[in-house]
Each structure stands twice: as C-alpha cells, then as structure tokens.
Amino acid sequence: MSPEPVDETQDLGVDEAVLEVxxxxxxxxxxxxxxxxxxxxxxxxxxxxxxxxxxxxxxxxxxxxxxxxxxxxxxxxxxxxxxxxxxxxxDMAAVVEGFVLEGQQARLTQAALETLAVVAYKQPVSRARVSAVRGVNVDGVMRTLLGRGLVEEAGQDEVSGAHLYRTTSYFMERIGVQSLDELPELAPYLPDLDDLEDELAAVAGLDSQPTPEEAGTRSAGDDGAGESAPPHPDVPGTDPA
Structure with a gap:
C-alpha cells in the first residue's frame, strides 16, 4: 500500500489561498x-x-x-x-508636431553646448566620460542632444559595455563642415571650452545662454533648452533632466 501524498504547503505553514493572490x-x-x-x-x-x-x-x-x-x-x-x-x-498629430517643433527651435544652453563639444572631440564617447570631462552628470543634456538629432548612439564599449555616442551628419550640416577633420584644433583634454562654445554657437546659429557670472546667479546645468534653473538642493553638481 503506497503512502498518502503529503501536502508540503501545510507542512510549511503556508495557506494555499495566499499563494494564489x-x-x-x-x-x-x-x-x-x-x-x-x-x-x-x-x-x-x-x-x-x-x-x-x-x-x-x-x-x-x-x-x-x-x-x-x-x-x-x-x-x-x-x-x-x-x-x-x-x-x-x-488625431493628436498636429498638436504633438507643434510641441516637438517648438522644442527643436529652442536655444541650446551653455550646458548643452559644452556637452556637444565634448562628444564632438572625444567621439565615440560614453556618458560617463563626458560627465568626467564636464564634472557634472550629463544624462539630461544627452537626452536633449539625442532628441535634437545632434548626437546618436555608436555601439558599446568593448571593455565596460557602456553605450557610446557620436555626433550626427545633421550636426556637421549645422556647423558647415564636411567631416570631423575640419573641426578646429583643441588641446587633447579640452582644458577650456569657452572658445569652442562661442564658435559652435556662431557657426550653427545656436545661441548659448549667459554664463552664471554674466547672469549674476549660480545656474545649474539643465536639459539643454529653456531658462537656467537653480541647482537641486539634494543633488549638487548635476545637470538635471
């Protein structure tokens, strides 16, 4: 005579009804x-x-x-x-199109121009590398540049697996160059981005916003468009999205 099957849920003190919730x-x-x-x-x-x-x-x-x-x-x-x-x-296509186009026409901020410059001269480059060069988190700004079509993904780093980014053909079209070799010469580690920002803004027609010193206030990095916002009190040294 075979033994009766044992209900393991009862042995464990588990209510079967609870398991089904x-x-x-x-x-x-x-x-x-x-x-x-x-x-x-x-x-x-x-x-x-x-x-x-x-x-x-x-x-x-x-x-x-x-x-x-x-x-x-x-x-x-x-x-x-x-x-x-x-x-x-x-049915909302016209409304969405108007909203997107309005955002595309907004000016790039200083934070966005700096990030774009780093990508242009260090590409292909990861977000972490761009953040290291700028000294702040650039996730929000990178999303803006991706949305503007100025930056695109360029595979993954073989060592770290991080996503890499590069500038697009639209970027070269906006600044009027045929290839990246025509970009102005800079020091290997970009010690000063001020001149580059001015040149990119002038050639591409992307006006940078006033620096914190010019505005007389401390401005945090932003999402790459619109007015500068004060830094988040709990997250110092970031470019909020």
Missing amino acids: PLVPLRPALEAILMVSDEALDAVRLATAVGHPVDDVEAALGSLAAEYAEQGRGFELRSIAGGWRFYSHP
Whole structure:
C-alpha cells in the first residue's frame, strides 16, 4: 500500500489561498511598466515583470487597448511587431508636431553646448566620460542632444559595455563642415571650452545662454533648452533632466 501524498504547503505553514493572490493588481501594473518603457514589450516579458500568467496579461492588454479607444484618450495602446507600447493618438498629430517643433527651435544652453563639444572631440564617447570631462552628470543634456538629432548612439564599449555616442551628419550640416577633420584644433583634454562654445554657437546659429557670472546667479546645468534653473538642493553638481 503506497503512502498518502503529503501536502508540503501545510507542512510549511503556508495557506494555499495566499499563494494564489497576485503580488500586484494586473492592469495598473501593466500601465505603470508600459508608461516608463522606451521600447515595445511582449506579453511574456510583461508577465514576468508583473507576476501573472501570460494569458491573463494578453487579455488585460487587449482590454486596456479597447478601453482607451472607447474613452477617446489622447494616446493608444498598440501591439506592434509582437510587442505592446503606448503611442500618441493619430488625431493628436498636429498638436504633438507643434510641441516637438517648438522644442527643436529652442536655444541650446551653455550646458548643452559644452556637452556637444565634448562628444564632438572625444567621439565615440560614453556618458560617463563626458560627465568626467564636464564634472557634472550629463544624462539630461544627452537626452536633449539625442532628441535634437545632434548626437546618436555608436555601439558599446568593448571593455565596460557602456553605450557610446557620436555626433550626427545633421550636426556637421549645422556647423558647415564636411567631416570631423575640419573641426578646429583643441588641446587633447579640452582644458577650456569657452572658445569652442562661442564658435559652435556662431557657426550653427545656436545661441548659448549667459554664463552664471554674466547672469549674476549660480545656474545649474539643465536639459539643454529653456531658462537656467537653480541647482537641486539634494543633488549638487548635476545637470538635471
């Protein structure tokens, strides 16, 4: 006579009902992850992140997409190339285009010009290297330069695995050169960027903003566009996004 099977959950003092309770609500969890993702995510990856079965995730995604469409939201949840991602609604294209173009026409700040100069002369270069040269965090400024089309990704560093960046053909078009060899000569470690900033601003028509000394105030690095903002009290020495 074979022994009766042992319920291991009872031995461990675990209530079976508790095991069936999801760790997080499914629909809000999917919305939160999709909101911060910069790429389309498939159902399997989303299911792994939220701790729910793939079938339930797929059903929830379809339900959310239909709900947004029915409510007439300014965004859509679409399944593209096997993944899900938020997109602005096609009916809002004119509004989005106006907003994006207005941002493209904004002036580059001194922080953005300095960062652009470092990338131009040290490319391909990682964000960490640019931050080391400038002495501040440049994540926000780099996002601005990427958005403006002045900088692009250029693979990864073989040693550290860090993403590398370089200037684009649009950058060369704006400053009027055929190749990077035509850039003005500078000392190997860029001891002074003032002259370079002025030259880039003059040639490309990208006016730099007043320096902190000229403005009479201490300005923190910003996202590369708009008025300078005071430094964050808790994070000194950064260029906030």
